[in-house]
Amino acid sequence: MLTIKNLHASIEGTPILRGINLEIKPGEIHAIMGPNGSGKSTLASVLAGREEYEVTEGEVIYKGKDLLDLSPEDRAREGVFLAFQYPVEIPGVSSTNFLRTAVNQVREYRGQEPLDAVKFLSLMKEKMKLVEIDQKLLSRSLNEGFSGGEKKRNEIFQMAILDPALSILDETDSGLDIDALKVVANGVNQLRSSDNATIVVTHYQRLLDYIVPDFVHVLFEGRIVKSGDKSLALELEDKGYDWIKDEVANTAV
Amino acid sequence: MSAVTKKDTSLSSSFLDSFYAQKPSGLFAGLREEAAKLLTHKGLPSAKDEEYKFTPITKKIEGNISRFGHSSPFDIDRTELEKHLVEGLDAHLLVLNNGFYDKNLSTEMPKGVRITSLKDLGDDANKIAKIVTAEKDPYAGLNQLAFQAGVFVSLDDKLVLDKPVLILHLAKSDEKGQTIHPRIYIETGKFVEATFIEQTIAVDDQVYFINSVEEIKVGEGAHIHHYKIQDENKQTLELSNTGVDVPKDATFTSFVLSLQSQMTRNNLSLNLLDSNCEGNMYGIYLLNGKSHVDNHTNVDHTKPHAESNELYKGILTDSSRGVFNGKIFVRQDAQKTNAFQQNNNILLSEDAIVNTKPQLEIWADDVKCSHGCTTGQLDDEALFYLRSRGISKENARALLLYAFAGEVLEKIENETFRKYCIQLVQERLGSKGG
Numbered sequence: 046m047l048t049i050k051n052l053h054a055s056i057e058g059t060p061i062l063r064g065i066n067l068e069i070k071p072g073e074i075h076a077i078m079g080p081n082g083s084g085k086s087t088l089a090s091v092l093a094g095r096e097e098y099e100v101t102e103g104e105v106i107y108k109g110k111d112l113l114d115l116s117p118e119d120r121a122r123e124g125v126f127l128a129f130q131y132p133v134e135i136p137g138v139s140s141t142n143f144l145r146t147a148v149n150q151v152r153e154y155r156g157q158e159p160l161d162a163v164k165f166l167s168l169m170k171e172k173m174k175l176v177e178i179d180q181k182l183l184s185r186s187l188n189e190g191f192s193g194g195e196k197k198r199n200e201i202f203q204m205a206i207l208d209p210a211l212s213i214l215d216e217t218d219s220g221l222d223i224d225a226l227k228v229v230a231n232g233v234n235q236l237r238s239s240d241n242a243t244i245v246v247t248h249y250q251r252l253l254d255y256i257v258p259d260f261v262h263v264l265f266e267g268r269i270v271k272s273g274d275k276s277l278a279l280e281l282e283d284k285g286y287d288w289i290k291d292e293v294a295n296t297a298v
Numbered sequence: 299m300s301a302v303t304k305k306d307t308s309l310s311s312s313f314l315d316s317f318y319a320q321k322p323s324g325l326f327a328g329l330r331e332e333a334a335k336l337l338t339h340k341g342l343p344s345a346k347d348e349e350y351k352f353t354p355i356t357k358k359i360e361g362n363i364s365r366f367g368h369s370s371p372f373d374i375d376r377t378e379l380e381k382h383l384v385e386g387l388d389a390h391l392l393v394l395n396n397g398f399y400d401k402n403l404s405t406e407m408p409k410g411v412r413i414t415s416l417k418d419l420g421d422d423a424n425k426i427a428k429i430v431t432a433e434k435d436p437y438a439g440l441n442q443l444a445f446q447a448g449v450f451v452s453l454d455d456k457l458v459l460d461k462p463v464l465i466l467h468l469a470k471s472d473e474k475g476q477t478i479h480p481r482i483y484i485e486t487g488k489f490v491e492a493t494f495i496e497q498t499i500a501v502d503d504q505v506y507f508i509n510s511v512e513e514i515k516v517g518e519g520a521h522i523h524h525y526k527i528q529d530e531n532k533q534t535l536e537l538s539n540t541g542v543d544v545p546k547d548a549t550f551t552s553f554v555l556s557l558q559s560q561m562t563r564n565n566l567s568l569n570l571l572d573s574n575c576e577g578n579m580y581g582i583y584l585l586n587g588k589s590h591v592d593n594h595t596n597v598d599h600t601k602p603h604a605e606s607n608e609l610y611k612g613i614l615t616d617s618s619r620g621v622f623n624g625k626i627f628v629r630q631d632a633q634k635t636n637a638f639q640q641n642n643n644i645l646l647s648e649d650a651i652v653n654t655k656p657q658l659e660i661w662a663d664d665v666k667c668s669h670g671c672t673t674g675q676l677d678d679e680a681l682f683y684l685r686s687r688g689i690s691k692e693n694a695r696a697l698l699l700y701a702f703a704g705e706v707l708e709k710i711e712n713e714t715f716r717k718y719c720i721q722l723v724q725e726r727l728g729s730k731g732g
């Protein structure tokens with residue numbers, strides 16, 4: 046579904062990603078871990094099409110298409126979804142209006158009829174239950190004045206509405222209490238299918254008890270320096286990143 | 299210093315020459331005499347004038363208009379007129395045709411509303427030029443010298459108007475240009491509730507200079523809304539002086555939507571004369587091309603426990619220019635004043651410019667005043683967030699820009715008019731984005 050080959054990206058001339066290779070098949074869950082500043086969000090942003098980042102080398106093939114060639118909106122319409130680490134507050138844009146515009150633009154791209162107000166509302170209601178999000182939140186401006194947890198929940202709600210093929214969750218678990226974390230994980234699991242794939246970026250093994258990954262990758266200084274199964278996450282929790290940094294240093298010598 | 303400069307020879311002196319050549323007698327002879335003296339002495343503002351340093355309108359007028367002199371009304375029939383009206387807006391129509399009250403085109407006013415052409419005024423004539431004086435602004439002085447047959451509008455006590463009064467200025471010119479000096483005086487009785495909508499219609503693409511003076515004396519406990527749309531032709535040069543007296547327990551709300559002109563300067567001045575009164579000033583300017591809009595506002599708090607709110611927002615693209623200057627004056631007596639002011643701007647191009655300046659002068663010590671001005675670009679992070687959900691770049695831009703302006707549009711209480719403004723704003727933001 047997604048093939049990343051030797052991806053290099055920089056921002057304002059500073060290289061951040063320095064040769065990422067990753068292969069993701071439908072139905073898989075990949076966890077990406079790594080110390081602060083290692084480039085996890087950068088990778089997520091590059092996949093979603095953030096224009097500030099310049100891809101200097103490598104390629105990304107998504108469903109047989111050159112992903113890097115598509116605009117951010119076309120990537121979304123093709124089924125790529127990024128749950129932001131820091132969702133943006135947008136005063137004056139109502140959540141409902143925003144989501145309906147998004148859903149219908151995606152549908153239009155896929156050659157589907159737009160949803161009328163009634164159908165859209167029932168879709169909203171169904172997905173609201175899934176992530177246990179309060180109607181009151183959605184009647185406000187998008188993310189404006191939402192707590193950290195509410196913002197994260199809203200990301201998963203949007204994901205549920207847009208029903209993506211490839212979801213990238215950038216630290217959706219950070220700052221959530223255990224109940225909220227379960228709700229979020231439950232939402233992700235229910236949306237999971239053999240056609241969909243998920244990338245979970247996290248610092249904490251805790252999330253991976255609920256969203257069980259097929260693969261765990263460690264990103265360090267812009268490269269994936271180690272990959273393993275879910276036991277790697279437990280090991281990282283136990284030992285931290287220093288041993289990996291040492292390994293990297295040793296192989297570099 | 300008092301020598302008449304070369305620059306304003308044509309505009310002010312042409313009116314002065316004709317005044318001195320044949321001094322008018324009659325009702326307003328004294329006012330005209332006074333204005334003539336002031337103009338002779340001071341002339342019209344140049345770029346050296348602090349109040350007009352960003353808005354060289356005198357130069358623009360003299361560069362664009364080659365014939366100065368009194369305008370006269372033109373022929374226009376009702377069908378032609380109706381093409382220009384806000385669709386679906388149910389309103390009483392008050393028409394000024396090149397500055398002249400046009401009784402035939404106006405509709406009959408409801409009971410309790412009296413409209414008199416200024417030239418037919420009796421004792422009320424001595425109320426003219428008490429709120430907006432020639433000293434306040436040289437262009438108000440020029441209007442005082444040159445105005446012809448404007449209107450005096452009076453609303454009886456306790457009148458609650460079910461429909462707005464639409465004050466329609468019709469402007470028509472020719473290749474030489476035209477100068478129009480509308481003059482309006484509105485007084486409302488106690489507890490009146492009324493909405494005035496003011497719109498200038500350019501019936502063709504020719505250049506004109508419209509220099510209006512509007513004085514509004516609000517009655518005690520009255521609630522008055524005053525909305526204005528400035529969506530004229532690309533050549534329009536406009537200057538408006540609006541002065542409002544707001545007494546005890548009264549509320550006055552102004553909203554100005556500026557969409558198209560060559561250069562516009564609005565001077566809006568609210569005098570909060572007593573306790574428990576409220577003055578609101580709202581505005582949106584969406585500018586493109588080379589258009590230039592300057593809003594100078596002034597609110598004067600004189601007594602305790604009054605409130606003023608001000609919010610102006612601008613979206614500018616191409617090489618347009620916006621100017622905002624907001625004065626808040628709180629006198630020593632005016633304790634417990636609440637005064638809020640905001641001016642926010644989004645620049646969509648590198649060549650667009652905004653000059654914004656709050657001017658607070660506060661002599662009382664127990665007041666709540668806040669002001670802020672921001673000028674920035676469209677928020678890239680927000681734009682990316684929307685696009686990452688499948689919304690096209692153009693739609694995302696329009697959503698964000700509309701959300702920015704929407705905060706001001708919400709202040710419009712008349713629903714049909716609000717929807718009309720929303721439509722105008724969306725059309726502008728959706729297509730060219732500013």
Ligand SMILES: Nc1ncnc2c1ncn2[C@@H]1O[C@H](COP(=O)(O)OP(=O)(O)OP(=O)(O)O)[C@@H](O)[C@H]1O
Pocket residue numbers: 056057059061079080081082083084085086087088130
């Ligand atoms: N706009 C920017 N300009 C310059 N450097 C940037 C910019 N954005 C990110 N960086 C740098 O890029 C590097 C990677 O940042 P990134 O946000 O991808 O890290 P991360 O792995 O997601 O970290 P965290 O775990 O803290 O979220 C960091 O060193 C960061 O300082």
Ligand SMILES: [Mg+2]
Pocket residue numbers: 085086087130215216
């Ligand atoms: Mg990050």
